[in-house]
Amino acid sequence: MSALKAALTRFRHGGNVTVVATFATMAIVFYVVPTLEGKDVELTSVYSALQTFAAYGLLALAVGLGLIAAQFDLSVLGMFALGGMVAVKTGGDAPLLGVVLAAGVGVVSGVVQGSIVARFKLNSMSVSLGGYLVLLGLAQAIGSNESVPYADVTVGIELDEPILEIFSWRSLAVLAVFAVFGLLLRYTRLGRDIRAVGGDERASRIAGVRVNAVLIGVFAVSGLLAGLAGALNSYSLASAVPDPGFSPLVFAATAALIGGVAFVGGRGSALGIALGALALSLLQAMFGILASPEWVSSAVTGALLALAAVVAAPRLGEHWAAARARWRSARSA
Amino acid sequence: MSAAELRRRPDLLLAGAAIAVVVFGALTTDGFATSSNFKAILASVGILGIVAVGMTAITLSGNLFSLSLGVTVTVASMTFLAWLDLGLVPAMLATIAFATAICALQGVLVATLGANPIIVTIAAGSLQLGGAAKFTNGATVYPDGGGFSWLADNVGGIPVSVFILAGLVVTVDLFLRFSRIGQELYLAGENRLAARAAALRVTRTTVLAFAIAGACAGVGGILLGAASKNAVLIGGGDLYTFKAIAAVLVGGVVVTGGRGSAARTVLGALFIAAISDLLLLRGYSTGIQTLVVGVFVLLAIVAMQMRRSRVA
Numbered sequence: 001m002s003a004l005k006a007a008l009t010r011f012r013h014g015g016n017v018t019v020v021a022t023f024a025t026m027a028i029v030f031y032v033v034p035t036l037e038g039k040d041v042e043l044t045s046v047y048s049a050l051q052t053f054a055a056y057g058l059l060a061l062a063v064g065l066g067l068i069a070a071q072f073d074l075s076v077l078g079m080f081a082l083g084g085m086v087a088v089k090t091g092g093d094a095p096l097l098g099v100v101l102a103a104g105v106g107v108v109s110g111v112v113q114g115s116i117v118a119r120f121k122l123n124s125m126s127v128s129l130g131g132y133l134v135l136l137g138l139a140q141a142i143g144s145n146e147s148v149p150y151a152d153v154t155v156g157i158e159l160d161e162p163i164l165e166i167f168s169w170r171s172l173a174v175l176a177v178f179a180v181f182g183l184l185l186r187y188t189r190l191g192r193d194i195r196a197v198g199g200d201e202r203a204s205r206i207a208g209v210r211v212n213a214v215l216i217g218v219f220a221v222s223g224l225l226a227g228l229a230g231a232l233n234s235y236s237l238a239s240a241v242p243d244p245g246f247s248p249l250v251f252a253a254t255a256a257l258i259g260g261v262a263f264v265g266g267r268g269s270a271l272g273i274a275l276g277a278l279a280l281s282l283l284q285a286m287f288g289i290l291a292s293p294e295w296v297s298s299a300v301t302g303a304l305l306a307l308a309a310v311v312a313a314p315r316l317g318e319h320w321a322a323a324r325a326r327w328r329s330a331r332s333a
Numbered sequence: 334m335s336a337a338e339l340r341r342r343p344d345l346l347l348a349g350a351a352i353a354v355v356v357f358g359a360l361t362t363d364g365f366a367t368s369s370n371f372k373a374i375l376a377s378v379g380i381l382g383i384v385a386v387g388m389t390a391i392t393l394s395g396n397l398f399s400l401s402l403g404v405t406v407t408v409a410s411m412t413f414l415a416w417l418d419l420g421l422v423p424a425m426l427a428t429i430a431f432a433t434a435i436c437a438l439q440g441v442l443v444a445t446l447g448a449n450p451i452i453v454t455i456a457a458g459s460l461q462l463g464g465a466a467k468f469t470n471g472a473t474v475y476p477d478g479g480g481f482s483w484l485a486d487n488v489g490g491i492p493v494s495v496f497i498l499a500g501l502v503v504t505v506d507l508f509l510r511f512s513r514i515g516q517e518l519y520l521a522g523e524n525r526l527a528a529r530a531a532a533l534r535v536t537r538t539t540v541l542a543f544a545i546a547g548a549c550a551g552v553g554g555i556l557l558g559a560a561s562k563n564a565v566l567i568g569g570g571d572l573y574t575f576k577a578i579a580a581v582l583v584g585g586v587v588v589t590g591g592r593g594s595a596a597r598t599v600l601g602a603l604f605i606a607a608i609s610d611l612l613l614l615r616g617y618s619t620g621i622q623t624l625v626v627g628v629f630v631l632l633a634i635v636a637m638q639m640r641r642s643r644v645a
Contacts, residue, residue, distance in 0.1 A: 072451065116631065120638045123588045125397060125451070129578055130630035137624025145620060242620075246400075246571045250459055253452065263449045295466035302459030306442070309453050313446035 019260040019272045026279035034289040041289060046166045049278070049285035054171035055236070056251045057277045058229035061178060062222040063249070064256035064273035069218045070198040070265025071124035075113060076226040077249050078135025079106050083230025084240035085142045091231070092151045099231045106227025107220045109135060114219030118212035136243065143242045150238045160236055170232055175274075177225070182270035194218060199266030254301055255280045257308040280304075346585075346636065351604045358611045365614055372490045374606045379494030380406075380553045380560070382602045384573050385580040386501055387436075387549025389598040392581050393509070394542035395522035395590030396443055396450040401458025402550050403573030405432050408461050409554020410564040411469065417478030424478070425555055432551030433544050435461065440543025444536040465566055474564045484559035494556045498599065501552070505545065505595045518542060523591025579626055580605060583633045587641075605629065 030049075034041050059076055066073040083102035091098015113131045117124050142148075150156070159170040185191030196204040197214045205211045234240040259276025261268030280301070287297045310316060359366035384406055391399050409432040416424040439457045443450045484493055509515035518538040521528040529535050553573070558564050584601025586593025608629065609622045 116635065120635055122634055122638055123397075126578075126582050126588045126634050127631065129575065129582065130627045130634065133575065133579065133627025133630060134624050135627075137620045137622070137627060140620030140623060141618055142620075145618060246458070250455055253455055257452065263452060293467070294471070295463040297463075298459050298466060299463030302456045302461075302463055305452060305456035305459060309448040309456060310442065310446055312452075313442075313448035315445065315447035319446070 016260060016269070016272060019258070019275050022258050023275040023279045026282050030282040030286045034286060037290060039289050043165045045285050045289050047162055047168070048288060049281040050166055050171040051160065051168065052281040052284050053277055054168065054174045055233050056229070056248055056255070057174045057274070057281075058177060058225045058232075059248055059252040060255035060259070060277040061181060061270065061273050062225035062229070063252040064259060064261045064268055064270075064276075065181070065194070065225075066124070066218055066222050067256055067261045067263060068198050068265060068268040069194045069214065070201070071117065071215065071218060072263075073110075073113075073128045073219060073222045074125060074249070075109065075128040075131035075135055076222060076252065077244065077246070078132040078139065079109055079223050079226035080230040080233070080248055081139035081240075081242060081244050082109075082135045082142075083227035084234030084244075085139045085148060085230075085242070086227070087231035088148050088150045088234050088240040089142060091235075095152065095155045095235060098235075099228065102227040102231035103224045104227070106223035106225070108223070109227075110220035110223025111216055113223075114216035117219065118215040139240075140242045143240060145242050147242065148240045150234060150240070153238045156236045156238045159232070170236060173232070177228070178270055178274045182274070185270050190217075195266050195268075197265075250301060250305070251277075251280060254305045254308070257312070258304065263309075263312060346640070348600065351600070351607065354604070354607055354611065358607070358614075362611060362614050365611060369490070370610065370614075374603070374610050375495050376487075376492045377606045377610070378599070378602050379492050379498055380556050381573060381576055381580065381606075382498040382599050383494065383501055383549050383553045383556070385577040385584075385598045385602050386498070386505055386595045387546035387553075388577040388581050389584075389586055389593065389595050390505065390509075390518075390542040390545035390549075391450070392586050392588065393522050393590055393593055394518050394538050395525055396440075396539055396542060397588065397590075398451070398578050398581070399436070399439070399454040399543070399546055400451060400574060401454045401461065402436075402546055402577060403571055403575075404458040404461045405435055405547060405550040406553045406557060406573050407564065407566065408432070408435070408465050409551045410558035410561070411465060411474045411554075413555045413558040414474050414476045414562075414564055417476050417481065420478070421480045428555055429548055429551035432554060433547040436547025436550065437540055437544040440540040443543070444539035462566065469566065471566065476558075476562060481559045484556055494560075497552065497556070501549065502595045502599050509594070514538065514541060519591055521591075522589075576602075576605070576626075579630050582630050583626075585633060585637050587637070588634070601633075 030045075031041050059080060062076045063073060083106060086102040086105050087095075087098035089098075090101050109131060113127050116122060117127050160168045162168055163172065185194070193204070193209050193214050196207070196209050197211050201211055204214075230240075255277035256268070256273050257263065257276070258279060259268065259274070260272035261276075283300065284297055287300075355366075364370055384402060388398060388402055391397070409428050412431055413424055413428040416427050419427065435457070439450075439453050442448045442453050486493055488496065509518060514534065514537065517528070517533045517535075518541060520531075521533055521535045521538045525535060580602035581593075581598050582588070582601070583605055584593065584598040586598055586601075605626055608625060612622045612625060
């Protein structure tokens with residue numbers, strides 16, 4: 001009984017209640033709003049939500065893991081593009097080789113950037129902006145600034161073949177990656193160390209956490225996931241695009257934040273990020289059912305992110321307390 | 334100038350690197366050291382430089398970057414062209430006021446609630462893209478009036494935008510250096526807690542920084558609209574955002590705020606433009622140009638950091 005209570009407290013303390021509530025709300029909205037509009041919500045819509053999740057979920061995990069360690073890795077956007085190019089160029093005969101190479105390039109890019117951040121104690125955003133430009137430039141140079149078609153179209157078709165109506169090999173693979181990271185973060189020292197570094201870097205260093213190794217590791221994993229995401233995406237589209245634009249990063253950051261990751265670091269879990277990404281995917285699928293124009297999705301995502309920023313803002317509580325105090329004193333007077 | 338003083342002046346290091354690139358280019362590349370090519374380099378800095386000056390204000394105030402300033406430039410170019418039926422001057426003023434308001438509003442969220450500037454600006458970018466897509470229906474915006482073509486003209490072979498940039502840099506730097514609120518902006522960027530403890534107007538400096546960024550994005554949008562004579566959402570102006578941040582970083586403005594200037598950012602932008610031009614003349618693709626800019630961003634921030642830790 002006390003174990004259950006402890007688990008519940010831990011659950012609440014981790015901010016997971018809000019995350020689960022947000023996900024549940026989104027799932028209900030996904031079903032109710034189209035129904036009210038007289039549209040049928042079918043399993044194919046769940047499938048398309050999971051396909052969106054498959055496309056951008058790994059990026060959300062990459063950005064989210066970085067944020068837990070208080071690092072914001074902008075370069076995932078560039079690695080997403082480069083990963084797709086590498087996979088398409090090298091995986092013509094052996095798709096698996098393309099995926100492995102894309103992930104490998106991601107690890108190299110992450111280790112280099114993580115080393116610079118750790119060694120020179122630099123702001124992660126400025127380093128990864130440099131990294132983003134390098135990776136994007138490489139992707140454009142490899143593809144001569146054009147989309148590069150993937151020779152073997154059947155790979156994408158097989159990856160996206162529906163399984164049990166709602167899944168596909170691609171979405172199952174992404175879910176499996178989330179499960180692996182969820183277990184790693186939950187049951188190994190690694191998770192604790194990442195959260196510790198994100199919560200207070202200096203204190204972690206003094207407490208004996210190998211901060212530099214953790215930072216380099218986080219960037220390496222982030223690069224790996226982004227490369228993997230790019231490879232899977234280009235197989236699915238049967239082509240690699242030289243510049244994916246900014247929207248994948250918006251999805252990733254929004255998913256991580258509504259998944260309970262704090263921008264200041266130290267808080268968050270793989271499960272939360274998965275729920276955040278799934279919630280956002282359901283929302284986009286709902287706009288698909290409603291046949292909403294594209295601007296609606298853009299505006300709603302922006303509004304959600306702004307809301308997340310405001311809710312997480314440290315001084316919101318102060319203002320709230322001040323307003324309540326004013327109200328009370330006005331009433332007593 | 335003593336060696337110690339030299340070490341504390343990263344702008345001199347940057348200027349040295351820029352001179353090295355120019356000399357190297359002149360000696361090894363045909364067509365680099367010609368007046369027409371120098372004019373081309375200047376021309377390519379115009380609008381980007383103006384956006385980068387706006388970005389500098391945000392960075393100096395200690396609020397890192399805006400990740401959607403380029404979107405505001407695109408939106409401003411649309412409103413400018415659409416509002417031209419009101420007349421040229423009203424369209425320009427309304428566009429600058431609109432862009433300033435968009436960014437100042439983000440500044441209010443960041444300043445009063447302590448919301449994270451990165452998330453707020455990403456969110457604002459998404460909202461602006463959504464709004465622009467709704468009002469344009471995804472179609473290209475064409476000018477609803479004339480009389481603006483002089484904005485895209487050259488004077489003595491140099492585009493009007495470059496002259497506007499020069500005026501803007503001087504104005505912004507003088508304002509930040511010599512006005513009281515400008516001084517407070519620098520101090521709040523250097524150490525926010527200390528500034529708050531000293532009763533400096535930290536909230537107002539943040540809103541001001543975002544407003545300056547918005548005004549610059551508005552001016553940039555007007556010039557962009559005038560130059561391209563149409564505006565479309567594709568791309569959303571991400572490239573302006575990232576190139577402006579690159580100029581700020583290469584210019585040696587300290588990322589965490591408080592140290593740097595608009596002039597330094599423009600030097601950074603000029604340096605990037607010179608390198609891109611050199612690579613272009615030598616036949617490298619835009620991809621390689623982007624890659625090299627990224628490498629220089631990394632080199633610049635590492636050099637700045639090593640320099641600072643040695644001084645400290």
